[in-house]
Amino acid sequence: MQRRSKTDRALLKLLGVQGGAWTTTDVAIATGMPLDVIEPRLLSLAVASGAQLRVADDGNVTYVFSAQLRRLLLARSWKLRLDACLRKVWSLLFWIIRCSFGVVLVVLVVLISLLVLLLGLALFWAEDDAANALLSLVGGGFELIVRIVVAVLTDQFWIGSPGRFPAADEQSPPQRVAFLESVYSILFGDGDPNQALETRRWQRIGGFLRHRDGVVIAEDLAPLLDLADPPFATHSSVTQSSEIALASEQADQGMLSVLLHFDGRPQVTEQGDLLYCFPSLHHRSVEASSAEDHALAEGASLPLRERRIAFTHANQSQRQAYGFLVVSLLGLSLLLLHWSLPLSAALVGIACFGLGYSLLLLALPLLRWFGWRRSNAAIHQRNRWRQQWADWAQLHRDALVSKRLEAARLRKNLPRISDGMVYTTENDLLTQPIDH
Missing domain, CATH: 1.20.140 (Butyryl-CoA Dehydrogenase, subunit A; domain 3)
Incomplete structure (x- = not known):
């Protein structure tokens, strides 16, 4: 119940004044909340506020909320008015x-x-x-x-x-x-x-995943996670190859929470490397540049700082x-x-x-x-560890090119979310944009 209330407050803060058209993925990235938590609460909010729906030809749903959504809900629900009043009283106390x-x-x-x-x-x-x-x-x-x-x-x-x-x-x-x-x-x-660090973390992770079109390697996300410092071959007796293997294993262990949060899937390449796919964040159109150009241009995320x-x-x-x-x-x-x-x-x-x-x-x-x-x-x-992961990825940029290249190729083969709309509650049934 507490998590549900927290999710509702996050939704109202995001949509309460401006409203607009939002997908579940957009809201999950903007609020930093998990997809499986956002989806039912967003649907409930759409029902309670009478939001319009737009359905794409691949089944993706966009919710269109009216402006001043908070005022509308306050006018309809005495519980929300009581909650707002109690918050003001508590602030004064x-x-x-x-x-x-x-x-x-x-x-x-x-x-x-x-x-x-x-x-x-x-x-x-x-x-x-x-x-x-x-x-x-x-x-x-x-x-x-x-x-x-x-x-x-x-x-x-x-x-x-x-x-x-x-x-x-x-x-x-x-x-x-x-x-x-x-x-x-x-x-x-x-x-x-x-105190809002976790929200900022998931917003940064969601934005990074969307920027990478839904396919990443763990080493690129490591500066946003709470991992121990990466192994450096220059500071220990391990070799360069074993250092990279240890660092990859350490980064892969931190990806479970990201997979659960954004409904991701791990993929194993022919070389035995792990890639992480997030189909709901795979939405951009195919670009003309090659996968090699993508791999050479990519790098690790900037570290999250407390x-x-x-x-x-x-x-x-x-x-x-x-x-x-x-x-x-x-x-x-x-x-x-x-x-x-x-x-x-x-x-x-x-x-x-x-x-x-x-x-x-x-x-x-x-x-x-x-x-x-x-x-x-x-x-x-913790800040030093995250910065070390960013430095490690930059230092081993050449060694990570092959994994990033595989990620770029997989990115092109994933089914893309369509922008084509086949149904919307904003129009009458006879005027729906259905391709007969």
């Missing part, structure tokens, strides 16, 4: 949660500062010796804290900094937030910039304000705890809460820093 950490920090600093100032004044009237120095110290610290709080509130309403990353189905850049949300950013980060995770998107002034407020809260809580122990249990409780909250705000970013470094190291390693 999440914004309140993000701001609450900063609000608690500012409120605690102001409250404990006032309590410390009042206790300082009480001590001034109770003890004359060193009272002026104490009052001056407390007053000066309180004035500085007030200045910081005023600056924080000014930043909250007028100045923004980069904030969280968008959700996996969004493409907009990170939003800008103010100081209160920056506290959450420093504590928990701003989300994973690679973005480095930023520790926080709070700007420098916000990080400095955060550090000052947290350290001030820690020092003021300790001072309030020391002065209020013989006076009031309520003041002791406030001091303990402020002390615990300040320690939490210091410990969480420090603990997250270690995990952040490990995550970025893993991202760097």
Whole structure:
């Protein structure tokens, strides 16, 4: 059910505003979703929205959706309206949660500062010796804290900094937030910039397969997959021929998921090499150039790159304000705890809460820093492996020509998807373009 809902959201995002004519393959490439998942959901969406159908002479179906499809579905379905409303409510609640950490920090600093100032004044009237120095110290610290709080509130309403990353189905850049949300950013980060990596991967793979007219070799797709680094004969004791065999075997092992995703078929050549055919992506017309020209012009895909995770998107002034407020809260809580122990249990409780909250705000970013470094190291390693596969394919370009040549020849022999239309629901039955 969750996968079905995710697929429906992806379809509405793609088709919701502009509509247009789409085949199942086109939608699968654009959304990065598997063909077997897209096909039934696309048909259901076509039925629900009253889309038009165009059937080619080879049985290929094209769905024609009207513009403003999302509005049409919202008008027909109360469930979609409720889902959209709940999403807006959750977005507001999440914004309140993000701001609450900063609000608690500012409120605690102001409250404990006032309590410390009042206790300082009480001590001034109770003890004359060193009272002026104490009052001056407390007053000066309180004035500085007030200045910081005023600056924080000014930043909250007028100045923004980069904030969280968008959700996996969004493409907009990170939003800008103010100081209160920056506290959450420093504590928990701003989300994973690679959360839509799988969607991007399958979009890149689908586009590459379509560009290669539905027939590829595994070595050309390896820079888009998560494979370990390829063997290099110059770095080990293996020979050149065994290096190529090992690399081919390693790349072939990563092709199973691609075959399942785009309904592909493996083909074995007379030389025992594996080629991968995707009939649904084989659509282009026959070109005049020879198979040899194709093989010489082809190369591996550009590697898929993951973005480095930023520790926080709070700007420098916000990080400095955060550090000052947290350290001030820690020092003021300790001072309030020391002065209020013989006076009031309520003041002791406030001091303990402020002390615990300040320690939490210091410990969480420090603990997250270690995990952040490990995550970025893993991202760097995966990027390096994909780049090595692209470099390996370029280095062994001549050795791969024979496989690419076989792929080009097989490409010419595959049945092609026809553009000829034999039936469409856009016309009456008597005016259908049927060849009698």
